[in-house]
Amino acid sequence: MKSAFLEKLIERLDKLDAGSLQTHFLRLAGEKGLLETIFHAIQEGLIVLDGRGRITYANRAAEKMLGFSLEQSEGAPIARFLPDIEWSHVLGLDEQEWSRLVSREIEINYPVHRFVDFYVVPLAAVEAEEAGAVMILRDITRERHHETITLESERLNAITLLAAGVAHEIGNPLNSLTIHLQLMSREFQHLSEADRASLAGLLEVAQREVERLDQIITQFLRALRPSQPQLAPGCLADVLEETLAFLRPEIRDRDVLVEVEKPADLPAAPLDSAQMKQAFFNIIRNAIQVMPNGGLLKITLGANDRFVFVSFTDTGPGIPAGDLGTIFEPYFTTKKEGSGLGLMIVQRIVRDHGGELEVHSEPKTGTTFTIYLPREEARVRLLKAPRSDAGGEEAAP
Numbered sequence: 001m002k003s004a005f006l007e008k009l010i011e012r013l014d015k016l017d018a019g020s021l022q023t024h025f026l027r028l029a030g031e032k033g034l035l036e037t038i039f040h041a042i043q044e045g046l047i048v049l050d051g052r053g054r055i056t057y058a059n060r061a062a063e064k065m066l067g068f069s070l071e072q073s074e075g076a077p078i079a080r081f082l083p084d085i086e087w088s089h090v091l092g093l094d095e096q097e098w099s100r101l102v103s104r105e106i107e108i109n110y111p112v113h114r115f116v117d118f119y120v121v122p123l124a125a126v127e128a129e130e131a132g133a134v135m136i137l138r139d140i141t142r143e144r145h146h147e148t149i150t151l152e153s154e155r156l157n158a159i160t161l162l163a164a165g166v167a168h169e170i171g172n173p174l175n176s177l178t179i180h181l182q183l184m185s186r187e188f189q190h191l192s193e194a195d196r197a198s199l200a201g202l203l204e205v206a207q208r209e210v211e212r213l214d215q216i217i218t219q220f221l222r223a224l225r226p227s228q229p230q231l232a233p234g235c236l237a238d239v240l241e242e243t244l245a246f247l248r249p250e251i252r253d254r255d256v257l258v259e260v261e262k263p264a265d266l267p268a269a270p271l272d273s274a275q276m277k278q279a280f281f282n283i284i285r286n287a288i289q290v291m292p293n294g295g296l297l298k299i300t301l302g303a304n305d306r307f308v309f310v311s312f313t314d315t316g317p318g319i320p321a322g323d324l325g326t327i328f329e330p331y332f333t334t335k336k337e338g339s340g341l342g343l344m345i346v347q348r349i350v351r352d353h354g355g356e357l358e359v360h361s362e363p364k365t366g367t368t369f370t371i372y373l374p375r376e377e378a379r380v381r382l383l384k385a386p387r388s389d390a391g392g393e394e395a396a397p
Helices: 004-015 018-041 060-066 087-091 095-100 141-190 193-224 236-253 273-289 342-352
Strands: 045-049 055-058 104-108 114-122 133-139 232-234 256-261 269-271 295-303 307-313 356-362 366-374
Touching: 045 060, 060 133, 114 141, 141 193, 232 236, 232 273, 236 256, 236 269, 236 273, 236 295, 236 307, 269 273, 269 366, 273 295, 273 307, 273 342, 273 366, 342 356, 342 366
Parallel strands: 256 295
Antiparallel strands: 045 055, 045 133, 104 114, 114 133, 232 269, 295 307, 307 366, 356 366
């Protein structure tokens, strides 16, 4: 769309002398530079397309979101970066397609995973003689992340209420069974020694199974309704060692080899050792269960400027790509006897610690879960001061 300044400039172009023409072009160049500066400063992505759907302009935010540079991609079709849009309909002012694209969310996996909301305005809708379109893109990854956390919290609360109700209903008959088993045990004293010997084993099994079921319910409720973590400086290596010691018999029975790599000076991290032990237990147990015929579990501890981390890599069958988005949902499991709550509990514990949980999996190769916890004292990188103009030497940091 032509501006009033450009229209006047074109009308008077043949009447201008060399000096005036230079002045107007310098003014035009200045305005263009100012606009580009403004466009590059805004956080929203801005892309201008010609009538054939080819990129004629993009600001830095758009380049960052879609992973291209204007210098290399100017003149390239926008369909190369957003292939699922009927651009011929949009650029041809197809009202149905345009209205459908007024506001749309898309998921982008390159150069980084992010969610983007964008809308397209065909230039013909503003000025009939203009061809092409303008795209406005906005990164909504953080908003989607907050929405996901809120939904997961609501879902967890609903599950907790349901679990509490079920546990209460199961607990009542369990108490009754315990009492009646105790009464039966007393009645055995009046039986003959032969009858007592034949029934004692059955009674012991029944009592043991009732106690086991009561422990399962107690642990289940404790996992779903944990207290807030009591953070204190701790070492992930110590927590890992205690967890492996507890699981060592099962690891040995499944013929799994465990390799642990850790630095000599692993920094401390604020953590609740009991809850973090629960998180490690769930991940390690999942790993050895997906390797029923034996395998390797490699555990690596380390640290960077912000986090202390521990990664668990198994040599199991891996997780199908279609399941990666649902493995943290409640009751999702691929095991016949799994509850589908283990990874959900791990995710909640890590988040309550202010940390992050990452998963990477390759089919038929294995899966890696990595827990990141904030360091007790984040490292601060000191940058060298600029050279002083006077002495030409760097100032002391």
